[in-house]
Amino acid sequence: KAGVTQTPRYLIKTRGQQVTLSCSPISGHRSVSWYQQTPGQGLQFLFEYFSETQRNKGNFPGRFSGRQFSNSRSEMNVSTLELGDSALYLCASSLATLAGVLGTDTQYFGPGTRLTVL
Amino acid sequence: AQTVTQSQPEMSVQEAETVTLSCTYDTSENNYYLFWYKQPPSRQMILVIRQEAYKQQNATENRFSVNFQKAAKSFSLKISDSQLGDTAMYFCAYDQTGANNLFFGTGTRLTVIP
Numbered sequence: 001k002a003g004v005t006q007t008p009r010y011l012i013k014t015r016g017q018q019v020t021l022s023c024s025p026i027s028g029h030r031s032v033s034w035y036q037q038t039p040g041q042g043l044q045f046l047f048e049y050f051s052e053t054q055r056n057k058g059n060f061p062g063r064f065s066g067r068q069f070s071n072s073r074s075e076m077n078v079s080t081l082e083l084g085d086s087a088l089y090l091c092a093s094s095l096a097t098l099a100g101v102l103g104t105d106t107q108y109f110g111p112g113t114r115l116t117v118l
Numbered sequence: 119a120q121t122v123t124q125s126q127p128e129m130s131v132q133e134a135e136t137v138t139l140s141c142t143y144d145t146s147e148n149n150y151y152l153f154w155y156k157q158p159p160s161r162q163m164i165l166v167i168r169q170e171a172y173k174q175q176n177a178t179e180n181r182f183s184v185n186f187q188k189a190a191k192s193f194s195l196k197i198s199d200s201q202l203g204d205t206a207m208y209f210c211a212y213d214q215t216g217a218n219n220l221f222f223g224t225g226t227r228l229t230v231i232p
Contacts, residue, residue, distance in 0.1 A: 031218050043209065043222040056219050088161060096218055105151055105213060107220060109163035 001027055004093050004110035012116045018079040021113045025072050025093030032074040033107060034066060037088040046089075049074055050096055081117045088112045120145045122212050124223035131200045132231050138185075139195045139226045141210030149215040152186065152193045157225075158206040166208070169193065197228075205230045 005024045013019050025032050033056075034046040045058040049068035066076040072093075078085055092107035121144045131137035143152070154166040169177045169186050177184050181198045197204055210223040 033218050033220070035220070042224050043220075045219050045221070048218045050218070056217060058219070090163060092163075092220075094218055096216070105216065105218060106153070106165060106168055107213070107218065108165065109155075111160075111162050114161075 004091060004108055006089075006091050006110040006113050008113060009111065010114045010116075012118065013081050014118050015081055015083060017081050018077060019081060019115060020075055020077050021089055021091075021115070023074045023076075023091030023093075023110060025074070025091075026108055029093035029095055029108075030072055031094045031096035031107075032068055032072065033092045033094075034074070034076050035090040035092065036060075037090060037112070038084075038086070043090075046076065078115075083117050086115060086117045088114050120147075120212050120214070120221045122210050122221050122223040124210055124226050126226045127224070128227045128229070130229040130231055131197075133200055133202060135200055136196060136198045137200055137228065139197075139208055139210075139228065141193045141195070141223055143191050143193065143210070143212050143221075145191070145212065145214070147214050151213045151215065152184075153211040153213070153220070154182070154184070154193075154195045155209045155211060156204075156206040157209065158203075163209075167195065200230045202230050202232060204228065 007022045031050045033048040048056040052068045063079045068074045090112045091110045094107045123142045150171045152169045167179045185194045207225045209225045211220045
């Protein structure tokens with residue numbers, strides 16, 4: 001079974017631009033979560049989508065948004081980029097049934113997208 | 119709010135030896151998961167082991183085992199017979215059941231010395 005894939009792997013943008021990152025979960029996984037990793041702040045949760053609905057959101061400004069499609073693929077968008085948005089953006093998928101059945105909530109990560117804002 | 123603390127920023131171990139990485143967490147919840155992930159230089163986050171809070175038995179995966187002390191809110195990782203490929207950043211993480219919102223510690227950089 002193929003793992004979580006993220007595209008693009010590397011991205012260079014300038015301040016003020018916007019960017020869209022894509023994530024394809026493991027086949028059959030319905031939940032997709034996004035994380036930002038920086039040297040200063042470490043790993044921080046951005047948001048989680050399940051069945052095309054955002055269920056959970058971290059403490060990030062509204063410039064960060066996302067969506068999930070019917071095939072569970074997800075995109076995240078960052079508008080009006082700032083230098084501080086430079087980071088590794090990680091996507092993770094899990095089975096995550098509606099009932100939250102124990103044993104299905106392990107998240108598996110993709111390789112990440114390295115975003116550099118100049 | 120949930121917090122995860124890893125008090126050892128860096129550790130090293132000789133190849134074939136055993137090393138233990140520490141992690142403590144704070145939560146008021148009763149049902150949750152705990153995880154150890156490793157992140158090698160490739161930056162790919164790889165699941166090492168997980169523990170369900172309702173299970174008293176400590177999880178084991180080959181050379182990796184945990185010591186889960188629920189009352190003390192402690193979750194340490196023991197790596198036996200350390201191998202060069204174990205060199206990586208190790209993150210302890212907490213997830214409330216069904217939330218899919220991992221809270222990570224700051225990580226422990228482990229170096230296996232040949």
